[in-house]
Amino acid sequence: MAKINRIRTFAMALIFIGIFIMYIAIFVFSGSPILMSIAMIIGFLSVMSSTLVYLWIGMKSTKTVRVQCPNCEKHTKILGRVDACMHCNEPLTLDKELEGKELDARYNRKNFQS
Ligand SMILES: [Zn+2]
Incomplete structure (x- = not known):
């Protein structure tokens, strides 16, 4: 799969996981304020990090x-x-040197010795 698509799928998953955790926080942990706030924070962070991933893709896309x-x-x-x-x-x-070779994610490392 193309890298940008893969990162986008990951960011999407983070949003859904975050919303799911917040949903659990409200409906499952409603009896316990401490558990509820912890779950809300985790869910919120998950959604926030997905926003950061989206921003990061935006910057990557220019390159x-x-x-x-x-x-x-x-x-x-x-x-x-x-x-x-x-x-x-x-x-x-x-990279012309890599043409015809079996392509591997390792080639993306800057100091990879072929
Ligand atoms: Zn094609």
């Missing part, structure tokens, strides 16, 4: 490179040295 996928010929974005096409999951790379 992506638009390319045309050789497989499905649609336009997609590459984040880092190696990424997957957003439409067909075709592995894509910007």
Whole structure:
């Protein structure tokens, strides 16, 4: 899966988990103010961190490179040295040295020795 999509899915999940925890806080822990406030804080932090992840994606998106996928010929974005096409999951790379090699998330590390 393309990295940006994966991060977005993660941010979405955080929002739902946060809302779910707050829901539990209100309806399950309503008898205990301490448990309720703890759960509310955890839920709130979860929603907040998802907002931060969204902001982070926004910043990352400015660094992506638009390319045309050789497989499905649609336009997609590459984040880092190696990424997957957003439409067909075709592995894509910007690095000529890695072309034809099996693509691996390890290649995204700055000091990776190939
Ligand atoms: Zn594609």
